[in-house]
Amino acid sequence: MLKIAVDLLWLRPKKxxxxxFYIRNxxxxxxxxxxxxxLFLLVSKDNKESxxxxxxxERITLLETGVxxxxxxxxxxxxxxxxxxFLRKNDxxxxxxxxxxxxxxxGGITYVNVIHDLQAAHYPQYHPFHEIAxxxxxxxxxVHCSKHIVAxxxxxxxxxxxxxxxxxxxxxxxxNPITVNRxxxxxxxxxxxxxxxxxxxxxxxxxxxxxxxxxxxxxEVMSRIKERRxxxxxxxxxxxxxxESRRQLEERIKDRxxxxxICLTGFVENRERNTxxxxxxAFLFPSVFEGFGMPPVEAMLFGTVVIATDKxxxxxxxxxxxxxxxxxYDVEEWIRVMQNPVNRIGEMDFGVYDQGTLTGRYYHLLKxxxxx
Numbered sequence: 451m452l453k454i455a456v457d458l459l460w461l462r463p464k465k466x467x468x469x470x471f472y473i474r475n476x477x478x479x480x481x482x483x484x485x486x487x488x489l490f491l492l493v494s495k496d497n498k499e500s501x502x503x504x505x506x507x508e509r510i511t512l513l514e515t516g517v518x519x520x521x522x523x524x525x526x527x528x529x530x531x532x533x534x535x536f537l538r539k540n541d542x543x544x545x546x547x548x549x550x551x552x553x554x555x556x557g558g559i560t561y562v563n564v565i566h567d568l569q570a571a572h573y574p575q576y577h578p579f580h581e582i583a584x585x586x587x588x589x590x591x592x593v594h595c596s597k598h599i600v601a602x603x604x605x606x607x608x609x610x611x612x613x614x615x616x617x618x619x620x621x622x623x624x625x626n627p628i629t630v631n632r633x634x635x636x637x638x639x640x641x642x643x644x645x646x647x648x649x650x651x652x653x654x655x656x657x658x659x660x661x662x663x664x665x666x667x668x669x670e671v672m673s674r675i676k677e678r679r680x681x682x683x684x685x686x687x688x689x690x691x692x693x694e695s696r697r698q699l700e701e702r703i704k705d706r707x708x709x710x711x712i713c714l715t716g717f718v719e720n721r722e723r724n725t726x727x728x729x730x731x732a733f734l735f736p737s738v739f740e741g742f743g744m745p746p747v748e749a750m751l752f753g754t755v756v757i758a759t760d761k762x763x764x765x766x767x768x769x770x771x772x773x774x775x776x777x778x779y780d781v782e783e784w785i786r787v788m789q790n791p792v793n794r795i796g797e798m799d800f801g802v803y804d805q806g807t808l809t810g811r812y813y814h815l816l817k818x819x820x821x822x
Contacts, residue, residue, distance in 0.1 A: 452487040452817045455513070455537055455545040457552075459492055459529060462519045463500045464717050465691055467658045468626075468744055469566060472602075473548045475627040479809030481507055487813065490542055492533075494519040513540060526584065530554045544820040550588045556595055562819050563592045564600040567741030567762075568609055569662070576661045589614065598819045600624050600812075602742045605763035624811050625767075626742050628803035630751045635725040645687060645713055647729075652685035653788075654730035654754075656723065656745040657737065659688075659696040659714070664736040664759070664778050666702060671784045673706045682788055683731050689715045689723060727752040732791055735759065738778045743767050750798055755791045757784070771798050 456477075461470060480489065481504070489510045493501050494517040505512045515536060517528050534557030537545060547563045570577045570585040577585075592599055593614045599621045601607035607623045610616055638649060645652075653672075657663040665688060672686050688699075696714070703712050718726070727733065733749035735758035746756045746768050758764050760774040771794040773787050801807070 452485070452813065452820065453490075453542075453544070454488075454816060454820055455490040455492055455540075455542045457492045457529075457533070457545055457547040458497065458501065459494050459515060459517050459519055459525055460549050460551055461494075461497050461501075463497055467691055468742070469549060471744060472566075472626045472742075475629050475805055476548070476809060476812065477504055478629065479627055479805045480510075480813070482806060483809060483813060485813055490540065492536075492545075494525070496520055526551070534559050546816055550585070550592055552588060552591055552596060554591065560820060561596040562598045562600070562816060563596045564602065565589065565592060565606060565610060565741075566602050567606055567739070568613060569739055569741070571613065572739060573662050593620075598622065598815070600815070602626050603763040603766055605766055606741045622815055624808055624815070625803055626744055627805040627808040628744055628747050628751070628800075629805045630724065630748050631720075632724070632752065634721050635728065636721045638725055638729050641722065641725055641729075645715070646710075647685055647687070649729050650731050651683045652687060652730055653683055653732055653734050654687050654726045654749075655689070655734045655736070656748075657688065657690045657735075659690055659699060661695055662737065662739045663690075663695075664738050665695070665699055667736050667779050667781065667784065668734055669699070669702050669706060669708065669712060670781045671788075672708055672711050674781055674785060676708065676711060680785065680789075682785070684711050686712045686734070687715055687726060687730075688712065689718045689726065691717050724748075724752065727754055730754055732757050732773075732788065734788075735764065735772075736775075736778055736784075737761070737764070740764055740767075746772060747800075747803060750795050751800060753795060755793050755795070757787050757791055769798055769802075771795065 491512050493512050493514055497519050504510045517525050533553050537559050544560050550565050570582045574582050593616050601621050601623050604623050607621050675682050676684050727749045732755045735746045738761050740762050743764055746758055749756050756772040758772045759778040773791045775783050
């Protein structure tokens with residue numbers, strides 16, 4: 451039987467973007483498995499409540515560590531120097547970490563890690579020095595000390611192999627499970643009044659408010675549409691957890707006098723997000739760097755045309771069926787593509803993101819890696 455710990459100490463509810471959706475989708479998938487397993491979820495004082503419902507399944511036990519996830523330096527130090535001892539004390543020798551962070555030494559514990567991307571290596575200008583140093587240390591430890599690595603796309607896998615000269619057999623690609631309930635929506639009329647929008651007369655995007663998401667370019671696009679009075683929707687909604695760029699984005703929106711055209715909604719619940727996916731003219735995804743990128747696929751599941759950049763893994767994950775902008779910063783190219791988008795959603799194979807199938811792949815991989 452698969453009996454392992456799952457480290458969730460990095461999880462800060464509603465503050466870590468796509469990685470939170472990823473792990474919750476994966477845990478929900480485990481609840482549906484028929485195969486025997488027992489998971490010990492390592493939780494913190496401030497994320498335990500949001501994970502307690504998993505403990506209602508007899509196959510899952512929550513182990514509170516005393517860590518405060520919001521105290522990132524404290525969490526890292528505990529993980530570096532105390533986690534192995536905590537696991538051994540609870541008679542656990544196998545641990546799955548769904549992100550790149552891990553203890554400095556194995557300490558008698560076998561680890562399997564997931565690397566979602568090497569973002570800080572590609573865009574160090576967007577990260578403080580201590581964050582870059584920590585990321586690089588953990589990636590090195592993942593490569594040299596963890597038994598196996600999961601990459602969330604082939605693009606990420608190839609990136610790790612090229613940068614760290616990892617043997618290909620040490621890394622397995624498993625896509626992120628994507629679960630969208632098409633019935634989980636709110637009446638559009640509620641959002642029409644709340645955001646002053648009309649059906650199919652607004653654009654939508656979901657992103658953390660951080661530089662590489664390239665939201666500045668969309669602001670310039672909307673400014674150009676307004677100035678020229680183009681026959682395109684002049685309304686844009688941006689949903690996502692806050693980031694260090696929020697203030698700059700707000701200032702840029704104000705400078706361009708786009709307060710009525712662009713709305714930063716902040717975090718929205720799934721029901722509201724799904725409705726905005728469904729009723730938008732198109733979903734815009736200007737990011738220049740992604741390890742996977744779930745929002746474009748989620749939008750396509752609602753039948754909404756996606757316009758995205760062709761960078762990193764985005765063409766792979768959208769199966770070449772979105773509308774792509776070659777130069778992410780070219781406002782005129784964005785407008786040209788927005789004027790003549792093509793709908794190829796009918797050609798998508800959404801089965802590759804199936805929660806049950808992907809959870810099964812994780813189960814069998816972990817069972818093989820942690821075999822006695």
